[in-house]
Amino acid sequence: GKLFVGYNVGMKWFFAFLIGIGKLLLLESYIRINISVENFAGWKFSLTFNIIQKSYLAGCLIYILINLALVFSSVYIITQFAPAAAGSGIPEIKGYLNGIDIPGILLLRTLIGKIFGSIGSVGGGLALGKEGPLVHTGTCIASLLGQGGSTKYHISSRWLQGFKSDRDRHNLVTCGCAAGVAAAFRAPVGGVLFALEEVTSWWRSQLMWRVFFTSAIVAVVVCAAMEGCKSGNCGHFGLGGFIIWDISGGQEDYSFEELLPMAVIGVIGGLLGALFNQLTIYVTRWRRNYLHKKGNRVKFYCSKEKEYNDLATIFFNTQDDAIRNLFSAKTIHEFSAQSLLAFVVMFYTLAVITFGTAVPAGQFVPGIMIGSTYGRLVGIFTSLTFLFAYHTISLLTCSTIWCICRYALLGAASFLGVSVQMTVSLCVIMVEITNNLKLLPLIMLVLLISKAVGDAFNEGLYEEQARLCGIPLLESRPKYEMRKMTAKEACGNQKVIDHTRNGETLVIGLMLRSHLLVLLQSKIDFQYSPLPCDPRGGSQRIGHNFSEFAKPVSSKGISINDIHLSSDDLEMYIDLAPFLNPSPYVVLEDMSLTKVYNIFRQLGLRHIFVVPRGSRVIGVITRKDLLIEEETDSTTMELQSTSVRF
Amino acid sequence: GKLFVGYNVGMKWFFAFLIGIGKLLLLESYIRINISVENFAGWKFSLTFNIIQKSYLAGCLIYILINLALVFSSVYIITQFAPAAAGSGIPEIKGYLNGIDIPGILLLRTLIGKIFGSIGSVGGGLALGKEGPLVHTGTCIASLLGQGGSTKYHISSRWLQGFKSDRDRHNLVTCGCAAGVAAAFRAPVGGVLFALEEVTSWWRSQLMWRVFFTSAIVAVVVCAAMEGCKSGNCGHFGLGGFIIWDISGGQEDYSFEELLPMAVIGVIGGLLGALFNQLTIYVTRWRRNYLHKKGNRVKFYCSKEKEYNDLATIFFNTQDDAIRNLFSAKTIHEFSAQSLLAFVVMFYTLAVITFGTAVPAGQFVPGIMIGSTYGRLVGIFTSLTFLFAYHTISLLTCSTIWCICRYALLGAASFLGVSVQMTVSLCVIMVEITNNLKLLPLIMLVLLISKAVGDAFNEGLYEEQARLCGIPLLESRPKYEMRKMTAKEACGNQKVIDHTRNGETLVIGLMLRSHLLVLLQSKIDFQYSPLPCDPRGGSQRIGHNFSEFAKPVSSKGISINDIHLSSDDLEMYIDLAPFLNPSPYVVLEDMSLTKVYNIFRQLGLRHIFVVPRGSRVIGVITRKDLLIEEETDSTTMELQSTSVRF
CATH class of the missing domain: 1.10.3080.10 (Clc chloride channel)
Known part of the structure; x- marks a missing residue:
């Protein structure tokens, strides 16, 4: 109730x-x-x-x-x-x-x-x-x-x-x-x-x-x-207040001449990100094929670790501090272009190799580190170019060292946008972790460019990884071939075995395999006659309570091998009607597969029935039927000027 | 192609x-x-x-x-x-x-x-x-x-x-x-x-x-x-940079004692917002019933305008400046509690009365004004209370005048959250227009409280207004009664008149009324025999091009009254098959109306067909069928450890 x-x-x-x-x-x-x-x-x-x-x-x-x-x-x-x-x-x-x-x-x-x-x-x-x-x-x-x-x-x-x-x-x-x-x-x-x-x-x-x-x-x-x-x-947790890497203030102005190097950052970010995704695919495949043919987990120890830490100890302690330094304006003299270049090449290589090993591994912070390093590099070259072009750096709006750390932020955004394929949420997260709202239009611009470049090559890291792991992820965009396929063609593989006596297949209902296994295991619903024991649908049947059917989260549940049926049991019948879901989702056979795909994605389905085109129809439901009004006077208030057409 | x-x-x-x-x-x-x-x-x-x-x-x-x-x-x-x-x-x-x-x-x-x-x-x-x-x-x-x-x-x-x-x-x-x-x-x-x-x-x-x-x-x-x-x-446009009302800086700390007055702001915001929505409904109904029975547009001139501007000239010039002053910390001495109270009462009344008149009217800025005024009031009383309780204001973290303008921002957020029913987007907009990210947790907290209070009374302003205008908006939550209704019960009103010769109603396809009207008006598809002129479906028919069927945006299109058919025309037939959408959406008759409601909302439908339960079935489509792989080697890379269950 x-x-x-x-x-x-x-x-x-x-x-x-x-x-x-x-x-x-x-x-x-x-x-x-x-x-x-x-x-x-x-x-x-x-x-x-x-x-x-x-x-x-x-x-x-x-x-x-x-x-x-x-x-x-x-x-x-x-x-x-x-x-x-x-x-x-x-x-x-x-x-x-x-x-x-x-x-x-x-x-x-x-x-x-x-x-x-x-x-x-x-x-x-x-x-x-x-x-x-x-x-x-x-x-x-x-x-x-x-x-x-x-x-x-x-x-x-x-x-x-x-x-x-x-x-x-x-x-x-x-x-x-x-x-x-x-x-x-x-x-x-x-x-x-x-x-x-x-x-x-x-x-x-x-x-x-x-x-x-x-x-x-x-x-x-x-x-x-x-x-x-x-x-x-x-430890470090309480430091910095609510903002992790606070770089607010001091970054008021940017000139339009800077839009070109920013676009360059976007392009570089797109290329590097796409390359990163592609390399990780190759590394994962290679590792799976040559190192460890069975299973997906490979024991892999990073042999270059020595080199990495050898250079890294110059720069930083933990990655958080490294990013704080890269974003910060006060440390400009500590980073020469050479060491930044060396760092980005090494870290990039290491991140590619580390990816997919048997350790818990996030991609966000490495992405920020790679991105902000090459962003800083571009920033240094930009300021040098402006210096040569105008002979004095004080003429420019990009005169302060703030300029360079702004480039670091943009580089991080562009790389992450391609590698993890986020747009709006990435913008918000970047703003929330740096507390700098005024860079938002620039971040959006750079993201647009880098994502456009990156999309030309491959999909995001997570999608590629999910595909490598065999997870049947439905991507946001249906395949092109689906436009010309119909629902009937797609369901050719499955056989629906539930025939009625006339030999026709009818939609009766849907039952999950796990529920069927529970019924088979408990055996209390077995009966001798093939007729339903209760013609009304059997709502008073209390042989089962719902908790029996509740599947434990992400564990295997009952397997078909766990159930042992005697030869007597195999002669018995089960009335499945009380346990069926009587209203599964259906589509007509002529529906384009693109439409079916969208239904799957938007309703989160795992299976859908296909029915033939010439089905009998009972009626049509329109929006008006779904508006059940509680107050009766509101119907009298409908206006002449806003008519509804169906 | x-x-x-x-x-x-x-x-x-x-x-x-x-x-x-x-x-x-x-x-x-x-x-x-x-x-x-x-x-x-x-x-x-x-x-x-x-x-x-x-x-x-x-x-x-x-x-x-x-x-x-x-x-x-x-x-x-x-x-x-x-x-x-x-x-x-x-x-x-x-x-x-x-x-x-x-x-x-x-x-x-x-x-x-x-x-x-x-x-x-x-x-x-x-x-x-x-x-x-x-x-x-x-x-x-x-x-x-x-x-x-x-x-x-x-x-x-x-x-x-x-x-x-x-x-x-x-x-x-x-x-x-x-x-x-x-x-x-x-x-x-x-x-x-x-x-x-x-x-x-x-x-x-x-x-x-x-x-x-x-x-x-x-x-x-x-x-x-x-x-x-x-x-x-x-004019004012270039001022203030990218941020409209910049109040960043200076608002670092808040003590936990302040959470109570902030919760109070949330409750007040919820109550005032719900009252506002309710009052606007009453005013709109009263106006429609008594002032202007025909049509929905009422010529209404605000009779209290004199009073409003009389007080308002003390405070402000345009609303933008008023909000800037209300959010600002430098103007504390200009706002006494009395004038704030007088202002909020008057502005609230005026906003309620103005709502629904025949002028373009936004609710966002009035909402910010009302909210920030009472927020500032609460802030003043809070600081006074703390002053009495501790005898000196300097003991408190809420010692600076920043405290009060923070309350103004929270008040604005709480009022808007209830009246326009936004949550995440309101948070982001508030942060983006004020450039103050550190208040985000407080804004979220206040929004939670005020929205919980407001939801107990009524829905948002826009939903109520849409309902008053007779727009059949499907809200996010289906009605409770729908849980026990089936799709069959809901479609009782409509008659499906497309009977076949056997007297059965079959799903053949769907056609928009506007398209039918175009066909009737052009008359070039009329034929004498009831049989289809082209048994294959008639793809080579070129009597119409698509632009004829394209309905102009939001204009009335062709009405049934514009079409004049002679008595000869009424004896003719049209083969509708080439113009039909052969794959409309269908549901089974037993489906719960809540599910139907969700399908309507999530797929954005305007009509759906209901078919009987015992329909013939062709097959089942699962996720695997939708994953058309371009590369054949990816199927060999599936892992044993991640199995997919359907």
């Missing part, structure tokens, strides 16, 4: 709230990762420096050993304990929210593996970030909250298990994804948009408001945590 | 670009409205002051006369020339993008009426804004560009008429809507989100990228225009 629905809605909101609070846990893990990484790094660097003063070789060796140990531990965790925790996790989440059921990505085991694997891999100095894994962590927490804890480890609470339907779980995971971004980048609005643009292919306005609610709670919780961290015992 | 599609896609992008550039026109009109308003206001005030120094009564009289003349001219334009240009226009656009065809809202006549009506009404000092009309102006320009000019006034160019399908037009209008917001508030990202959240009920990722493209072009054009306006001949 209405009460139950009210209860249900209330519970959903409570869950959205819980996820927000559950980000306390996430925040905890975030702080822990941060502190661990910083502590490791600090300890590592001080130890190395101490030893280097005695012997260069020994210091170098110790440094390599520590990093190898950290990376090894991360790889060990991933390969032995939680294989689903490898990579950034965003392609898998994207696949899940696209409508595909990928086992293992939302388990407690994955969550733990992700957190500790992240500490190892980021602390070990690999060319990868921790933001992607944090988003995955957020979705894991949301999903675990939704099912009331882990079922495998028997720490689930019963009253939390109210949300077993696929749609509820999908909504919770979307909220968790937004909360993850909101916590990782301290960008609440960016989180909402990320969940919207990058992750879900279908979307309801109701969901938007709930996602917004979760993000707002996260933002408030983050603020509160930063208040509590002011004493300084949270 | 592929070439044509490529051409089509290219044209679409070119259009998105054109709309961006077409905003130059909009910008032109924006600047013109701004300059006109400021010139009128300046001239008005200086004249009044001059006369007041001689005679108080004469000055007052002159002032009223000028304002009345301006408002009269606006009302005259609207009532006589362009009735569709009244109001903010956003409810109508929302209806159009929801899938409803509302005649007259996208015409050249409406565009002109909107621009000049806006100048009159805003310059006349009514309690309304110019942003809503600007958004409407943006959509008009987009739609006119799409159909290649106005057909009625014969200024259309032929090569621009490529986009006659409803979907293309819908996309163009969405782009125009986003561009309007981007230009009006100088908030490009906010524009994209506004188009997404407020306006469209169905949305594709492809569309998002195109909308983003348009917004970016607008942002760059706005920047360029501001560069050109630095000489100062554009």
Whole structure:
């Protein structure tokens, strides 16, 4: 009844709230990762420096050993304990929210593996970030909250298990994804948009408001945590306030002459990003074919690590600080063009090689580092060009060193726009992490150019990765060939075996395989006669309650091999009518496959029935039929001037 | 072929670009409205002051006369020339993008009426804004560009008429809507989100990228225009840079004690906003019932105008400046609590009364004014309370006067959140117009509270207004009763008259009434025999070209009364097969009406066929069938670890 629905809605909101609070846990893990990484790094660097003063070789060796140990531990965790925790996790989440059921990505085991694997891999100095894994962590927490804890480890609470339907779980995971971004980048609005643009292919306005609610709670919780961290015992976390890399102020003017080098940044970003995506594909394929033919996880230890850290120790401590320096205007004299060039080439190579190894790996921070380095390079060359052209740098609006760090920001945006294929959410996240709103038009311009260039070559990193992993992601644009295909042609592969006695196939209803397996396993509905035991549809049947049919999140569930039927059982019948979904989605056979594709994407379907064209029709529903008015007087208020045509 | 599609896609992008550039026109009109308003206001005030120094009564009289003349001219334009240009226009656009065809809202006549009506009404000092009309102006320009000019006034160019399908037009209008917001508030990202959240009920990722493209072009054009306006001949337009009301800086800290008064602001905002919506409904109904029984447009002259301006002249010049003062920290001594209270009561009353009159009226700026005034009031009382509680104000973090203007911003956000029902886009727009990112968590918190309070009472202003205008808007949430209704029950009203000879109704195809009318009017397809003239479906029939069927944008098209059929004609037959859409959307009769509702909203439908449950079925399409792989090697790369279940 209405009460139950009210209860249900209330519970959903409570869950959205819980996820927000559950980000306390996430925040905890975030702080822990941060502190661990910083502590490791600090300890590592001080130890190395101490030893280097005695012997260069020994210091170098110790440094390599520590990093190898950290990376090894991360790889060990991933390969032995939680294989689903490898990579950034965003392609898998994207696949899940696209409508595909990928086992293992939302388990407690994955969550733990992700957190500790992240500490190892980021602390070990690999060319990868921790933001992607944090988003995955957020979705894991949301999903675990939704099912009331882990079922495998028997720490689930019963009253939390109210949300077993696929749609509820999908909504919770979307909220968790937004909360993850909101916590990782301290960008609440960016989180909402990320969940919207990058992750879900279908979307309801109701969901938007709930996602917004979760993000707002996260933002408030983050603020509160930063208040509590002011004493300084949270490492770097409390620093910088709500903005991660604050570069506001001082960047008022830009002249129109600068639009050309900015366009150049966009083009370079597009080319480098597309090249990056292509190289990662080649590396992943090569690795799969030659290194490790079985399975997808490869133990790969970055052999060039020594070189990387050798140069890197000149520049930075952790990646956060490196980006702060790259964006900052005060450090211009520290970066010569040569070292920037050397850095971008090495880091680019390393990021390509690191991609796809068996560690939790985010692509966002490496992308910012590559992008801001070449952006800074372009900025330096621009100011030199202007210097030669005008003989004095003070004539230009680009006279201050602010100019160069603005280029760094634009370079980061252009590279990320191509590699992770975000537009609006990337703009918002870039603004939210740098607190510089005045650069927004330039960021948008550069993004436009770089994405136009990059799209000519390949798709985004996440899509390519998902395709390599065999996830049947429905992309935003249907293939060109579909325009001329009809629904009838596409469904040629499947056989519908449910024939009636006349030999005709009729649409009776739809049943999930997992439900059928539950019925077969329990055997209590078996009957001897093929006729329905209750002609009215059997609503009073109480042999099953709903929790039996609730599938555990992303675990395998019952397999057909687990069910043992005797030869007597095989002679029995089951009346499936009470368990069927009587109204599956249908399309007509003549419908263009492009239209079918859009229906799949926008309604988030996994299967649709095709019916022949000459079907009987009962009637037509129009918009007017859907407007059930509660007040009767509102119909009298309709105006003559606004008529509705169908 | 592929070439044509490529051409089509290219044209679409070119259009998105054109709309961006077409905003130059909009910008032109924006600047013109701004300059006109400021010139009128300046001239008005200086004249009044001059006369007041001689005679108080004469000055007052002159002032009223000028304002009345301006408002009269606006009302005259609207009532006589362009009735569709009244109001903010956003409810109508929302209806159009929801899938409803509302005649007259996208015409050249409406565009002109909107621009000049806006100048009159805003310059006349009514309690309304110019942003809503600007958004409407943006959509008009987009739609006119799409159909290649106005057909009625014969200024259309032929090569621009490529986009006659409803979907293309819908996309163009969405782009125009986003561009309007981007230009009006100088908030490009906010524009994209506004188009997404407020306006469209169905949305594709492809569309998002195109909308983003348009917004970016607008942002760059706005920047360029501001560069050109630095000489100062554009009035207020060039001032303030890219940010309209810049209040960044100085607002670093807030204590947790302040969260309580902020929550109070949220509650007050919710209550006031809901009251505002309710009052506007009552006023509109009362006006319709008693003042002007026929039609919906009422000539209404604000009788209290004298009082309003009497007080208002103490405070401000134009609304832009008023908001700048309300948000600003430097003017604290100018606003006493008494005058703020008096102002909010008067302005609130006037805004309610003005709403729904026959002038172009935006709700955004009045909302900001009301909200920031009571927010400032709460801020003053908060600081006084803290002063009494702690005996010295310097103990508090809320010690500076920044505190109070922060409350003003929060108040504006809370009121707008309830009255126009935006969440994410409002956050982004508020941040973009004030350049203060650090308040984002607080804005989100206040919005949450106020929207929760407001939703308990009624829906947003635009939805209520759309309902009052009789636009069958499908809201985001289906009605509760629909859960228990089936598709069969809902389609009881319509009769499907297309019987076959057996007496059964079959789904053959769908035809729009406008197309049928074109066929009936041209009469060239009439034939004597009821059999199809061409059994293959008649693709070589060239009696019609597509441009005949292209309906002019939002004009009435052909009416059934325009067609005169002789008694001979009535004996003839038409073979409709070549003109039918052979694959309309269908649902099964047992489907819950909630599901049908969601299909309507998410696919943007206007009609759907209902077929009986026992239909024959041809097959099933799953996700795998939709993944047409171009490369054959990618199928071999599928992994064992990620299995896909259907």
